Amino acid sequence: MSVERGGLGRLTHVIGEGLEGRVANRHLALFGLGFVGLFFILPVLLLIPESLALDSSTPFESYLRAMDGIYVDAFVRSFLFGVVTTAVTLALAYMLSYFLAFSTDRVRTAMTLIIVPLWIAYIVRYFGILLFLSPAGPLADLTGIETGLLFTTPAVIIGLANVYLPFAVLPIYNSLNAIDDELVDASRVLGAGKWHTIAKVIFPLSLPGLVAAGLIVFILAAGSFLGPAVLGGPKQTMIANVIAQAFLSNFNIQFASALAIVYTVLLVGTLLVFNTVFDLQEALGNI
Structure with a gap:
């Protein structure tokens, strides 16, 4: 050896x-x-x-069809789920990252527990959440209450936030860990309390990591296929599910391609608008 x-x-x-x-x-x-x-x-x-489909008699038919109500609903639902998932995930990730950066010495052990789930396939993790939320699952056995969350919007949000949480923790923790301890100590020496120090010193300095984490989670969540497919119902269908159905079930390559192009344009447009509020190049460069 x-x-x-x-x-x-x-x-x-x-x-x-x-x-x-x-x-x-x-x-x-x-x-x-x-x-x-x-x-x-x-x-x-x-x-x-x-x-x-320029060689056909109706070249823009797929794009006109993509503007129908049910498909517009899928686009809107995807972006709304992405926004809500991002908000929930960032809140959980920030609290966890703050604990790792300022309140524990066992960072390596905690980071291992955070990173290990990334080695497990998404489908396994989603089915684990499905089992956990099911009427015969551990949650119902422990509480004796059937939550009724399965195949609802909250179930999809819980699943997405759970799966994408590590992607938010890593950049936020990196940003918090880079803060000079002397700045935090100086704030407290000057009389600022814990929450005032967080609001005026720690949070502004960690904003690049928060922006990067939000960007990553939003892109992943808005384009999720497995989350709504496993944990949701017909009312939780997102655009990735619609594209997959159009291509794999209906064998309509032109329509699936049109939906994918429209989604890509909307996503890039959203990122450009986001870039006008937060300088993404500066935020990502400071991670």
Whole structure:
């Protein structure tokens, strides 16, 4: 075993020496941009001619159909669920991150408990919540009360917030952990109480992490498919579910492509509006 480790160490050392001076930051940036362009931008661009169906007699029919009431409701519901999930998740993540940054020394253990769920497949976690909320689940056994939450909007929000909580904790904790302790001590020495220090010192300095976490959670929650599919009912259907049904069940590639393009445009537009309120480049750069 030690020989294998030694051989692997020598191999990585030789590779590192060979790449030293040859791989610059711009190469890494180009690799990242190329990956995003190949697997995100290019597929979206390919959807545009598919959705337009220019070779047919009604090229814009799919987009006109996407403006029907039931599909507009799905778009609105997706964004509303995204906003509510983001608000709930940020509130929970901020309290947890504050505890990790200022109130405990067992950060590594706590972080392990937060990160480990990311190793578990989403479908397993959603079904775990389904079992927990079911009339025959642990919650009903412990309380003796059937909450009736299953297949409702609160169940979907609970599931989304639970699944995406680690994505919010990590940037918020990083932002809180970067705050200079001397600033906090100075605030308290000058007579500010705990809550005043949080409101005037800690919260403003942690705002970049909060903005980054909100951005990540909103994008993930608004485009969720498994959350409403497992925990919701017909009234909780989101746009990802509609797109999947149009493509996988109805085999209507043109309509599914049109819905995907409309959703992408709405999401990018929302992010641009969000960027006018919060400078995303500065917020993400300060994480």
